[in-house]
Amino acid sequence: xxxxxxxxxxxxxxxxxxxxxxxxxxxxxxxxxxxxxxxxxxxxxxxxxxxxxxxxxxxxxxxxxxxxxxxxxxxxxxxxxxxxxxxxxxxxxxxxxxxxxxxxxxxxxxxxxxxxxxxxxx
Numbered sequence: 001x002x003x004x005x006x007x008x009x010x011x012x013x014x015x016x017x018x019x020x021x022x023x024x025x026x027x028x029x030x031x032x033x034x035x036x037x038x039x040x041x042x043x044x045x046x047x048x049x050x051x052x053x054x055x056x057x058x059x060x061x062x063x064x065x066x067x068x069x070x071x072x073x074x075x076x077x078x079x080x081x082x083x084x085x086x087x088x089x090x091x092x093x094x095x096x097x098x099x100x101x102x103x104x105x106x107x108x109x110x111x112x113x114x115x116x117x118x119x120x121x122x
Contacts, residue, residue, distance in 0.1 A: 028059035034095040036089035045113035065108035
């Protein structure tokens with residue numbers, strides 16, 4: 001898994017979080033308050049539906065499979081999907097993400113193949 005954080009051009013102040021293998025482990029996108037503007041999810045390597053989940057909590061406090069996510073995006077098998085939020089979605093504490101094979105709160109199983117995720121936030 002490779003994770004990188006890239007500053008996007010000013011004056012937006014936006015950043016790009018890039019993860020080449022988002023899985024069932026809670027990943028810290030931003031460890032403090034954030035606004036989510038876009039998510040690009042590449043599930044083309046999988047033949048099953050995957051679920052990208054977001055929590056408004058620090059990654060160390062997000063227990064995947066136990067703690068209800070604040071947002072869940074369902075991604076069909078073998079597709080790449082872009083979700084834009086023009087006004088932004090506020091996360092007051094932190095922005096944490098994970099990807100698993102089960103919808104809802106339950107589920108800790110990692111996708112079979114890599115799910116590549118790009119997250120635009122500020």
